[in-house]
Amino acid sequence: MREFKVFDRDKITFHPTAERIAQHLCAYCENDVPTFFRVLTSYALAKVASQMRASIKTHNQKPLPINMYAVDLAPSGFGKTKAMNFLEEEVAGLFNERFKDELLPYATEKNLAKLATRRSISNSTDPDDEMDDLIAEFKASGTWLPSFDSATPAALKQFRHKLLMADAGSLNFEIDEIGDNLTGNQEAFSKFLELYDKGKIKESLTKNTKDNQRLTHIEGQTPCNLIMFGSPASLMDGGKKEEEFFTMLEKGYARRCLFGIAKSVNRNLDMTAEEIYQRNVSKQSLEFIEEFAEQLLELADPLHYKRQIALDYEEEILRIEYDLWCKDRAEEMSEFDVVKRIEMEHRWFKAMKLAATYAFIEGNAKITATNLYNAIAVVEDSGASFQGLLTRDRPYVKLAKYLGGTTRPVTQVELVEDLPFFKGNQSQKAEMLTMAVAYGYQNNIIIKKQFIDGIEFLKGESLKETDTDALTVSYSDHVAYNYFNDTITWENLAKLTQMNDIHWVSHHVLEGHRCEDKTKPGFNLLVIDCDGDVPLATAQALLHDYKAIFYTTKRHQTEGVDRFRIVLPMKYTLKMDGTDYREFMEAVYSWLPFDIDEQTSQRSRKWLSHEGNCLVQDGELFDPVSFIPKTTKNEERKQRLLDQASLTNLERWFVNNTGQGNRSNQLIKYALLLVDSGKTLSQVEQATLALNEKLADKLPEDEIHTTIMITARKAFAKAQAA
Known part of the structure; x- marks a missing residue:
């Protein structure tokens, strides 16, 4: 990254007054999401400046109007309307009244007189007659609107003509519920694209008739402001609305708009009712708002009308260096991130217009370096929101999350009705489901499929990662009753296994009664019962990669064989009924490389603690995803099991756990x-040679003889000597 002589990122701070208003709105709306309110406040201030026809004078351009376009999205109930009304009434209310009652008539009268003189000279007519015609034309253009929420091209043209005649005021397009109103205002959005930079637009050629006469062209600028409100969920529906919105961004709204995106309502629920009341009636905060409203009132004066805000050399260099910083960052982006690059490359222009807004509000004739840094802070904050907007969930991701949040199985018919993005032919829907399943595997969402009477039912579950300090157990000193539900740490679980004559289960139970009907879904521990079929040391060696507890039972070595249990914490907490749990455990049993007691696949199965040998090892948590019934992953595992039917459990274990880089080590372990x-x-x-032949990428036979068997012979000799 290049070094700059003037621009200093450490000086980027928010405008103190604007930030205080934004923080006041956070408290007023009980939502601690300042980015949304910063954009809203910036829009309100820019509208004041543009109503007064303030402009920016740079060294190489004609004066540019001060204006702002913004996209401010937040969920329903966030307080969007409440905040906007507060800004309109409490902050800018006095200004708006004075502007409408005093400044607008003053500017209109002055400009109509100028136009009358100009037309009388051009047409060789009486100035008074021209003035009468202009007044009639002005009145015929409709009433003055401080803002509007929809528009047709003809209406925009007519109202813009009225503003050109008045030579004051601005076009303020304030559209709520943008998701619902996007399509119906496409023509207006198209016109506003052209109006943003300089407040100018090319005239449309219409037929001139007696009943529909073309308006006399008036040269000039009409600053335009636009803010789009709405719910992110409504706009980002994965369907036509979202597609049209992103088309708008690509066409030019990305570079023109500031963005404030709140994905959720963020309320401070820790405050008491008294604290909320005191915050809402804070005298200091209310006095600040009143004082600032008076400050804006003073701006609705001819003294500030059409003020040009200059950008001097030092500030111009600062602005250019910020532009270079933005372009440097844009160069680091992928060439395919076209919209991101465009937004980044044009941040300087938005910052310059906002800096001029701050200068106007402060009553200054020049943009200061501080104004620029304050504006850059908002633009960078907006840019972060915009980046988040672009990393939106794709339709298949939304589908996976939707299914992960369902509480019951759903059919594809319900998906079509509930999800606007779940569309297309059967092949396209099937592909989206496949992608949703794949996304789910990587993001802790399991999607299960089940056919009942030929109808496909889908159900998802968002998997919760296991906290090894909150492991699910229930225990009692009675075989069936008085069980206490608990969540214990890994260390305490090891202690539990060593207590004498305590019965415990890996689920919680209802009413302290251990039986299948009283077992609550939800477990994060696997318990494997080894009843003499495998040596303890062998089981440890095979499972050495996993976090586990090995503890011996009362019958350990009573008949010369090892009897013990293995407790494996799972990566995720699963919820299953008795049938699915049995199928799940049977799948795990088939995965293990040694024989175990397979008659222990009940949810309510209890285990007896015993003070014997307890061996605790660290490692990775057992991943249960491939064993969950009714999932594609489980079906793939079953097919792989069939494909490897000729292998023993031990061979299968090593084949499935051997890959490039660990072949030699795995074969040594096997030997x-x-x-x-x-x-x-x-x-x-x-x-060992036979297993090597079954590997997809086998070792040379010489290496088996010269490396692996040498290690095996040493171990054999040591065992014989013992």
Whole structure:
């Protein structure tokens, strides 16, 4: 990044007065999302300056009108209308009254007289007659509107003509619920694109008739302000509305607008009723608003009418260096991020117009460096909101999140009715569902499919990551009753397994009663019962990558074999009924590389604690996603199991856990396990060579003999010596 002589990022701060208003609105609307209110405040101030026809005078351009376009989106109930009304009535109310009653008539009378003189000279007519015609023409153009929420091209042309005759005021397009009103105002939006920079627009050629006479052209600028309100959810519907909105951004609104996006209502619920009341009636805050309203009132004076705000050399250099900083950042963006690049490259223009607004509000004739830094702060804040807007959820992501939030199975018919973006032919819908499933796997959302009477039902579940300091257990000193539901830490779970004669389960239960009907869905622990079929050391070696507790039972080594349990914390907390839980556990059993007691797949299965050997190891949490019933991932796992039917469980384990970079280590582990199980060296060698042949990317046979079998022979000799 280049170095700048004037521009200093550390000096970027918000305008103190504008920021105080924004913070007041946060309190007034009980929403701590200042970005939204900063944009709204900036719009209100820019509208004051543009009503007074203030302009910017740079070194290389004709005067530019001060104006602002903005997109301010927030959920329903956020306080958008409340905040806008406050700005209109409490902040700018006095200014608006004086402007309408005094300044507007003053400017209109003055300009109509000028136009009458000009036309009388051009037409060789009496100035008084021309004045009468102009007054009639002015009245025929309709009443003056401080703002409007919809417009036709003809109406815009007519009202703009009235403003040109008045030589005061601005076109203020303030549209609420933009998601619902976007399509119906496309022609108006098209005109406003052209009006933004200089307040000028090309005239349309219309047929001149007795009943529809063309208005006499008046050269001049009419500053235009535009703010679009609405709910992000309504606008970003994944359908036609969203498509049209982003088309507008691409056509030019991205570079013209400031953006304030609030995705949720952010209320401080920790405040008491008394604290909220005191905040709302704060005398200091109310006095500040009253004083600022009086300050704006003074601006509705001919003294400030059509004031030109100059941009001197030092400030021009600062503005240019900010522009260069924006262009440097745009260059770092992907060439495919066209809209992002355009918005970034034109931030300087929005900052310059807002800086001129601050200068006008302060009563200054020049834009100061402080004004520019204050404006840059808002523009950068807006840019962050815009970047967030562009990283919107794609339709398949919205579908995955929708399904993840459902509380019951839904059909595709319901999806079509509820989701405007779930459209197209059957193939397109199927593809979107496939993409939603894929997204879900990577973002902790499981989507299950089930067919009942030939109808496909879909249900999603947003998986909650397991906190190992909040593991779900229930325990009692009775086999069936008096169970206490608890969430315990990993360390305390290990202690629980060592308490004498305590019964525990991996679910919570209702009314303290341990039985299937009283078991509550929700578990994050797997318990595996090893009843003499595998040595403890072997199980540890095979599961050494996983976080686990191994604890021996009362019958451990009573018949010369190891009897123990393995407790594995899962990566996610799952909620299943008894049937799904049984299927889930059976899938886990088939995944394990050793035999275990498979008659323990009930949710209400209880485990007896015993003070014996307890071995705790660290590692990764067990990922249960591939084993969840009715999911595509589980179906893929089942198919892989069928494809590997010729392999033993142990072989399958090593084949599935062996890849590029760990083949040698995995084969060594396999050979050592065979040695520990009592196999002869010849059997170990044959089995290791056989497993190597089954690997997708096998090792050279020489490496088996020269590396792996040497390690196996040493282990065999050590075992024989013992």
